[in-house]
Amino acid sequence: DISKHVTSPLEVVYKEHVLNMETEYGRIDIWDVKERDDTPGYEDGLRLGLAPQDPRWFSYEDASPCRLLFLDGVLHMANQTDRVFHETLVHPAMFAHPSPKSVGILGGGDGGSLREVLKHKSVTDVTMVELDEKVVSVSKEYLPEISDCSDIVGSKPNCFDDDRLSLIFTDAFAYVKEKKEANGKFDVLVADVNQPENQDEYTDADTVNALVESLSPLGVLVINAGEAPMIVDPRADKGMQPKREAFTKLLEAHPKIASIFVFEDAQSGYVDPVAFLVACRDASCRKNWYGQTDEINYQVFDRLQAMKSKKPALIQFDGATQRSYQVPPRAWETVYCRREPEPFECAYRGLDMTKELFEYYPKNEDESAFVIRESKEGAENDAAVYATVDIPEGSYIMPTHLAASLEVSEDSAKDSNATAHLEGVGEADVLTDFVDYIDENGHSARDGSGKIYVEIGGSRVIRESDDASEVNIRRWVPAHPDGARPKYSPVYDRHRHSFDVFLVASRDIKAGEEIVKPGDLWDY
Numbered sequence: 196d197i198s199k200h201v202t203s204p205l206e207v208v209y210k211e212h213v214l215n216m217e218t219e220y221g222r223i224d225i226w227d228v229k230e231r232d233d234t235p236g237y238e239d240g241l242r243l244g245l246a247p248q249d250p251r252w253f254s255y256e257d258a259s260p261c262r263l264l265f266l267d268g269v270l271h272m273a274n275q276t277d278r279v280f281h282e283t284l285v286h287p288a289m290f291a292h293p294s295p296k297s298v299g300i301l302g303g304g305d306g307g308s309l310r311e312v313l314k315h316k317s318v319t320d321v322t323m324v325e326l327d328e329k330v331v332s333v334s335k336e337y338l339p340e341i342s343d344c345s346d347i348v349g350s351k352p353n354c355f356d357d358d359r360l361s362l363i364f365t366d367a368f369a370y371v372k373e374k375k376e377a378n379g380k381f382d383v384l385v386a387d388v389n390q391p392e393n394q395d396e397y398t399d400a401d402t403v404n405a406l407v408e409s410l411s412p413l414g415v416l417v418i419n420a421g422e423a424p425m426i427v428d429p430r431a432d433k434g435m436q437p438k439r440e441a442f443t444k445l446l447e448a449h450p451k452i453a454s455i456f457v458f459e460d461a462q463s464g465y466v467d468p469v470a471f472l473v474a475c476r477d478a479s480c481r482k483n484w485y486g487q488t489d490e491i492n493y494q495v496f497d498r499l500q501a502m503k504s505k506k507p508a509l510i511q512f513d514g515a516t517q518r519s520y521q522v523p524p525r526a527w528e529t530v531y532c533r534r535e536p537e538p539f540e541c542a543y544r545g546l547d548m549t550k551e552l553f554e555y556y557p558k559n560e561d562e563s564a565f566v567i568r569e570s571k572e573g574a575e576n577d578a579a580v581y582a583t584v585d586i587p588e589g590s591y592i593m594p595t596h597l598a599a600s601l602e603v604s605e606d607s608a609k610d611s612n613a614t615a616h617l618e619g620v621g622e623a624d625v626l627t628d629f630v631d632y633i634d635e636n637g638h639s640a641r642d643g644s645g646k647i648y649v650e651i652g653g654s655r656v657i658r659e660s661d662d663a664s665e666v667n668i669r670r671w672v673p674a675h676p677d678g679a680r681p682k683y684s685p686v687y688d689r690h691r692h693s694f695d696v697f698l699v700a701s702r703d704i705k706a707g708e709e710i711v712k713p714g715d716l717w718d719y
Contacts, residue, residue, distance in 0.1 A: 596652025
């Protein structure tokens with residue numbers, strides 16, 4: 196990495212070797228570098244008193260150098276992007292847990308992960324396990340801003356002096372494997388060590404088991420997963436990151452892991468976008484992971500300590516950032532679907548363009564493939580839907596109406612119901628009708644996000660039946676052969692909405708035939 200970031204690039208026009216230290220455990224290097232295109236930043240402008248038209252704004256000579264920390268030649272951190280990297284590593288995992296109290300940090304001797312963890316009000320104890328004591332002392336001396344907690348209300352000036360911290364100097368992975376009292380302790384475990392390709396422990400089944408066993412019942416694990424994949428990459432175990440794939444598969448096979456998410460960030464100080472992996476012991480973390488922007492923004496406001504300076508606690512992570520992490524870039528899906536055998540859901544990465552769309556147009560019967568008529572006397576439904584044309588098997592049924600389904604959170608539906616029946620207050624008929632409509636026409640999302648999809652178009656009139664001989668439509672994506680959504684699947688993460696709303700003909704439907712759906716249509 197030193198060659199990649201310092202000595203070889205022609206665009207690096209300033210380089211100073213600030214520190215070269217051999218320790219009992221390895222080598223520590225610190226370099227200051229400037230690139231030809233670097234220009235003064237905001238802080239440089241304040242420091243130098245630069246006026247708007249000052250030509251020094253365009254010169255790298257007046258820009259502050261970027262300080263790089265290398266451990267055994269591997270880039271560990273850049274001070275100019277430290278906050279972006281550590282916010283991205285720490286906070287998605289912290290907010291995936293409802294209220295993390297006990298946090299473990301493996302590695303992280305520079306103090307950046309510790310600083311971000313200590314911003315959470317709920318945290319009562321932090322256990323940091325760092326191999327090399329010199330990494331901590333060097334970081335304090337040469338990169339003091341990384342472990343600076345002076346602006347956090349309730350913390351000490353230096354993060355390493357915080358009363359909640361237990362700092363242990365030993366091999367982090369050996370500690371997790373051998374320290375039996377750590378089992379089930381950590382609500383969140385942050386692995387701020389090398390990425391899997393430089394950390395053989397991630398491919399050891401006993402070590403991975405120890406990491407999982409160290410988590411509490413709702414515990415969350417996060418790691419720096421290395422360079423993000425490219426869409427042209429081969430199958431993951433044959434590409435540039437085979438150890439990441441091996442680690443992922445060990446987590447998938449572990450009975451105590453319920454959900455795995457991957458995401459990436461391009462602003463973390465590395466040449467290529469950095470990937471991160473989050474693993475949860477309980478599937479309930481999906482509800483937090485898939486939160487809406489405003490929900491997450493409120494959690495950030497409510498759960499983080501205030502800053503003495505009144506500045507925002509975070510510069511990178513917020514609700515919109517988390518929303519971008521919820522949908523992995525297409526390269527993750529593409530490489531995942533190169534697994535052998537191909538995962539079941541990969542056949543549903545897009546609508547089948549060879550199949551026809553059959554729409555319902557209530558104001559244009561000539562163009563409509565369906566008509567709604569009054570039901571026969573004694574029928575449970577007031578109306579029924581009939582085909583006006585022949586519909587081949589696999590064709591899409593009312594896709595426009597289904598795509599327009601209303602999305603309501605289960606919490607909102609519950610609160611609306613409670614408000615409609617407040618004790619001592621007359622019932623709110625509008626809210627009551629709304630809640631009844633949700634109950635009658637909605638179904639819970641199968642991804643665990645806590646969302647309800649409420650049909651508002653013609654599809655809501657389709658009759659249900661438990662008689663399989665009557666049924667002629669089904670979900671577009673059938674239930675997974677394993678009986679549940681996979682723990683890890685970029686395909687499900689990228690297509691959650693469409694997997695939960697679209698319907699297709701389960702057999703050929705003749706004109707004049709009633710459209711009937713199964714009673715357990717949206718059961719998994």
